[in-house]
Amino acid sequence: MTCKKPITLAPVATNSSYLVVDGSINSGDSSLITLSHTVNIAGNARSNPELGASVSIEGSGGDKYTLSSKGNGNYVSAPLNLSSSQKYRLNITTGDGKQYVSDFVPVKNSPPVDSVNYAIVSNGLQINANTHDATNNSRYYRWDYVITYQVRSAFESKLIVINGDTSAFRTPAQQIYNCWLNDTSANIALGSSAKLASDVISKQEISLIKSNSELLRIGLSILVKQHVLTSDAFNYFELLKKNSEQVGGVFDAQPSELTGNIHCLTNPTEPVIGYIIAGGVSTKRLFVDNKSLPATWLPDLSYYNGCALITELYDYIPPGAPAGFIEHQVKEYIYTGIETPIDTVLNPKLGVIATKPYCGDCTLRGTNKKPSFWK
């Protein structure tokens, strides 16, 4: 009855290019600030990085830390130890000379994450975090995460092509059957204990992974990062979440203008997107093995659609070919990298079984080095 379907909306023609400030001022670690500009909503570009800016962190006591450009709009500071008695702000001068400054924000250090656990719910795996602050000062929390998950190629390649003219058996370090991929949080996870008698966050949903997700095929490890926010920052991220994730439904709030805490000094009416927070992050890691998940949860392996084994011969004589014509299929298809070798074959003739690279080589998606934290 009710139906939500993708459509193409007539693009809204705007040439706006507002500065977007993403990231936070971290205590006890380096701070990564990513600067970009808004782009046309119908365009293919995800963002338009601001490359020529100078960025610095300024304490209310007057100390100043400059961030260095790492390209692609990323600006990184040296690890900083922020003082809880000070407030900090961000100064930005963009390549076109415009000056931006954030409000001074207090340092909010996160209490430890008590635990991260999971719950099996009807439509998937819910990752929950639990925390508390005995001093009752934290109250507003935000989480993001990095999920590392294992993928497995459709076929296990035992052979490796060497120098484009011969093949050898793979060593364990050369295996391309098992790989590890990272997936970062796209949805904003927020939680508040403001209404509670004590500063306790219980079973706060951080992520919901669909039961047929490839993330659950073998196993995953999730690193949950916890930030503590001011109530203003909480309101900002809540509205950002509503505007981008909770829209369109019958009882969903209407989207609204979002005002962050960064201002353009050169042109005070120019909107600036972003909200700078400062503080220390606490983290916790959880490993989930597929064996502990319901057996009825089958992964969606549509990535491997079209995967098949092909036999390539060293001397292939096509039917009706002129006398003396021999096609060196292994050289033509495998040594050139068009196909990934799986194993040797003797029947009907000497050859190599191969598959398309995306079916046999998981390094096209991730790393074949098992992460140190992997169980």
Add this chain to the structure above:
Amino acid sequence: MKKIYFTFILFFAVKLLHAQVSKNISVNFQQATIEQFTGELETKSGYHIYYDHAQFDSLKITLQVNNQPLESVLSQAFHNTTYHYALFESKMQVFLTRDKEIRTQPAAGYFNVKPGQTQPVAPSQVIDFTTAPVKAPVIESTIENKLYEVGIKTNQLKAGKASVSGYVKSAKSGVGIAGAGLYVANSGVGVTTDQFGYYTLSLPRGKQLLIVKGVGMKDARRQVMLYNDGDLNIELQDQVTTLKEVKISADKVANVRSTEMAVSRLDIKSIKQVPAVFGEADVLRIVLTLPGVQSVGEATTGFNVRGGAADQNLILLDDKTIYNPAHFFGFFSAFNPDIVKGIELYKSTIPEKFGGRLSSVLEVTDREGNKKNFAGSAGIGLLTSRLNVEGPIVKDKTSFIFGGRTSYSDWLLKLLPEEYKHSHASFYDFNLDISHQIDKDNNIYLTTYLSKDNFRLNSDTTYNYSNKNANIKWKHNFNSRLYSLITVGYDGYKYDISSSANPVNAYKLKFGINQTNFKTDFTYYLNRNNTLDFGLSAIYYKLNPGTETPNSASSLIVPDKVDDEQGLESALYLGDKFDVTPDFSISAGIRYSMFNYLGAQTVRTYAPGLPRTPLNVLDSTAYSGGKVIKTYTRPEIRVSARYNITDDLSLKASYNTLAQYIHLLSNTTAISPIDIYKLSDPNIKPQYGSQVSFGVFKNAAQNTIETSVEVYYKHIDNYLDYKSGAKLVLSHAIEQEVLNTQGKAYGVELSIKKTTGKLNGWINYTYSRTFLKQDDPTAGQLINGGAYYPANYDKPHSFNFTGNYRITHRYSVSLDVTYSTGRPITLPIAKYYSNGAERVFYSDRNEYRIPDYFRSDFSINIYGNHKVHQKFHNSWTVGVYNLTGRQNAYSTFYQQQGGAINSYQLSIFARPIPFINYNIRF
């Protein structure tokens, strides 16, 4: 037959008497009864006078005659009455008869008497009569060809006018018929019955022909001999073939005749003919087919009248205020179609007796229980079933009507995709009304309503809401010119949200509105040209704007309560419907409304000229219980006028001002069950509205086609819009979350209705615009830079066709076609990458529109046979909602999923929805 029979009895009972010479006599009767009259004449003349006492008991004779023959005395006494005398001189006998004349002579013309020649009547000195101290009994009129005598009968018909009043009732059930029209043949005089079927009509004394038209009733005529003020009840026969017509109005000439503008009356039969989404007639959905009425989408409970917000409609069920008029996300209206008699929607000329809302008054009227027989009906649909029972408690005096509905919709929700599968929704509602006639002049009505909704939208959060209403009305007729209606009632609306999935956060949020009402309405028929309405009303509000409590023992939720709000809204009103000439009439009224915001309450004062933020709070004052914190008063003007250019063409104009003291705060598109109600307080001003409208009304083809063009302009002050990112739930300082806006709306409405014939229905086209503007710099934030922006429900073009074609008396088909411009939405103007995903940047509010809306619905009504006297009557309704399956957009939006922004469209009914409904009446 009876009278003829009596006449003959009399005739044969005649006693023979000795002949006697007639002599002149002198008499002086003052309000003499027939006994006094005949006794004196018998004594003085020596004649014997015969009559049937029962026929003459209402006759009062005032006559002074000096020295005239008996015949002359009789002639003067009965002149201009329906009484006749026959004088047999030879036998010294006089026979008095009513209606039938005993001729003592051959018929006129027998002896070549010219037609039209009449006996000259000797002049008499008649002393002016006075009203009889004893009231004439109420006349129950059921027959068309009979001449009913109204008022204390006098032998002399006085010049001037008298008033007739009484009830127009159904002959079958004895229930009053509201909105029936009474017209005096060959004159422009006419009235409409009130909600109880009561009418008062002022007309010239003498013989009059009344034409009575009631919705769903056979047209009737009554011949009336009007002597004096009196009562006449008129019983109408039900129209047995119920397929006949969609009636928009009780009165085919009301379109051009009444001063009211933009009033839509619909009876339940018309409502039932329009296809509804799940096959059950829907009172609210039909309102959306009327010109000037919009809604933001399909799954909404609210409607917008002429650019007003959804909370600016006063929805009354028999004078009970219904705060949430919908069930099941708005797919069903709260009104049981088996109980409802009809609806009236006032969108421009709002009578002065109504107030408290800016845009419209929707009056839903329940039927009265059948006063003669037990009856009932039941209906079975795909999602709901209904039952109603009615009947007399004391025959012809006291009756009840009960209606109940319940839903069983979970099976349907289980068929939905996974994301909705674990939802649950159910509702029930009950109506119980009792009406009691104490005596001719006093009636008491008790009406009650109870509804409860419960739903869960695929999460552990449960929503409940409930309407509870009851009132008692006492209608008292002081005399035929003045009557009063006193209403005392309670209206309650409660809603709550609870969740207990996470024991630590388990909560229950409760909200509520309680209002106690008192109202007196008087109607006084001053004279033929003036009808006065006056009265006073008071509503005491007690609102619970939000209470949060832990919902489990281990919950850490700290109980939180926003202070209860109290207020008293009272009003005095006076209005006059003044017929200046038969072609020109004016309704003018004033309503003086007052609102007191009462303690106990804590009120914050803000620094003048600065945004209302926590930083700018100057002071906070705590007021004790019952203390008047703030008083607002407002004279509201309600004027309308009508001028008839010709019999079927009229011009109408109206001007209205209104005030609203209770506000609905919502930042969702549709009215959601968790929106917050707020009374006006020192920081939140009342909403004020004014509207001017002008219309041309033309009837064609013997009043069977009604056309109208209406234009309006409306201005609204202090409409509350929310700030970007406003938090409305459990806000202890809600004035910091909202903005005062101004609104303006204008439009033109074209309407064509065909009310009779095999094909009937209506076509409406509306062009309308609605804009809001927020340019108060003290609000701290200007929406769209302080410029006018379109309201959520601004849909410039709107077209509606509703038609019914009767194939035979057993089959009819209905088609409903709706088109409107898509509603405005806020779309992002840019995207960016932040916080791990693509995000969107929104700027100006409501700059874009969703695709246009188009829907057609079709239904076939199949009735069992129409034998009047069989025990059960069956009917089936089969149809398809959204026949073309068009995927109308409820909303279009950009949403981040899996890190990327994509555009989506949400449709509520994305395919044809077939439905079937079975009804049985007994």
